[in-house]
Amino acid sequence: xxxxxxxxxxxxxxxxSLRLSxxxxxxxxxxxxxxxVRQAPGKGLEWVxxxxxxxxxxxxxxxxxxxxxFTVSREDSKNSVFLQMSSLETEDTAVYYCTSAAPGNxxxxxxxxxxxxVSS
Amino acid sequence: xxxxxxxxxxxxxxxxxxxTITCRASQDIGNNLAWFQQKPGKAxxxxxxxxxxxxxxVPSKFSGSGSGTDFTLTISSLQPEDFTTYxxxxxxxxxxxxxxxxxVDI
Numbered sequence: 160x161x162x163x164x165x166x167x168x169x170x171x172x173x174x175x176s177l178r179l180s181x182x183x184x185x186x187x188x189x190x191x192x193x194x195x196v197r198q199a200p201g202k203g204l205e206w207v208x209x210x211x212x213x214x215x216x217x218x219x220x221x222x223x224x225x226x227x228x229f230t231v232s233r234e235d236s237k238n239s240v241f242l243q244m245s246s247l248e249t250e251d252t253a254v255y256y257c258t259s260a261a262p263g264n265x266x267x268x269x270x271x272x273x274x275x276x277v278s279s
Numbered sequence: 280x281x282x283x284x285x286x287x288x289x290x291x292x293x294x295x296x297x298x299t300i301t302c303r304a305s306q307d308i309g310n311n312l313a314w315f316q317q318k319p320g321k322a323x324x325x326x327x328x329x330x331x332x333x334x335x336x337v338p339s340k341f342s343g344s345g346s347g348t349d350f351t352l353t354i355s356s357l358q359p360e361d362f363t364t365y366x367x368x369x370x371x372x373x374x375x376x377x378x379x380x381x382x383v384d385i
Contacts (some may be wrong), residue, residue: 196323204315204323204366206375216326222374223280241359265370266313267334269322 161185161268164256168273171247175277179242181257181270189213189235190262195242198252198272207255210240224250247277281305282367285378292383296357300381302350302367311371314343314352317380318363326365327352357383 167179181193192215195207208221210231219231230243240257254274260267282305292298302312311331315323325334327343340355354361354365362385367378 193293202315203380204368204377206368206377209373209375220373258323260325260328264334265325265328266315266323267325267328269324272322 163259163268163270165255165257165273166269168255168275170276170278172279173249173277175247176243176245177247177275178236179244179255179257179273179275181240181242183238183240183259186261187235188233188238188259191259193231193233193240193257193259194266195216195231195276196256196258197251199250199253202253205253208242218243244275247275249277251275252277280374281308281372281376283367283369283376283378285365285367285381287381288379289382289384292357292362292385294357294359294385298354298357298383300365300367300383302345302352302354304348304350304369307347308369308371311369312345312350313368313370314341314342315366315368316361316363317366323366325382347375354383359385 164182166253208231211218211236228246233240254272256272258269283342284303286301295296317323320331326341342353364382366380380383
């Protein structure tokens with residue numbers, strides 16, 4: 160079955176760090192760009208960041224509010240992408256989704272999401 | 280950043296109705312627009328990409344159109360499972376930006 164599965168969410172104090180994982184199964188991640196999207200409780204969707212394929216240099220893009228605090232990386236050998244989050248703020252509390260698509264498509268596959276709660 | 284607006288923010292309709300949701304971009308995005316359906320507590324589901332391309336497995340009652348700054352999502356005959364929230368997304372320019380959502384109520 161083709162699917163994405165996120166993990167690593169939880170409760171963290173302001174200023175803390177957390178690493179989210181996104182594991183792909185049923186297909187190879189290596190030719191997919193991968194994006195992270197979040198949704199604060201009761202709010203809309205917000206794009207967080209992207210990592211391009213190795214062929215495109217594994218380069219990344221981020222929304223301004225997380226730039227310098229969040230880092231997206233990938234390990235194609237493990238068919239996984241990661242979101243390293245540091246200096247977390249209460250405003251980062253959200254469900255975090257990873258999403259990807261085959262070349263020529265966009266945002267086709269979505270994981271189930273993982274909840275990150277930043278609170279003291 | 281490109282700002283995305285959606286109208287209406289919510290609408291009420293009957294089962295079997297045809298409804299249209301509009302998405303507007305603050306600048307020309309060509310056809311770099313996607314539509315998503317999200318049910319409460321669930322991940323978004325991709326419906327349309329490149330403004331009018333139906334994702335595989337999505338019923339043909341969903342259709343998208345538009346280019347440049349103005350786009351529409353049409354649901355031809357509302358069924359009970361369609362009463363939920365819909366979002367548009369521009370993916371021309373970083374940061375990618377979503378519209379605020381349109382809630383379709385029965």
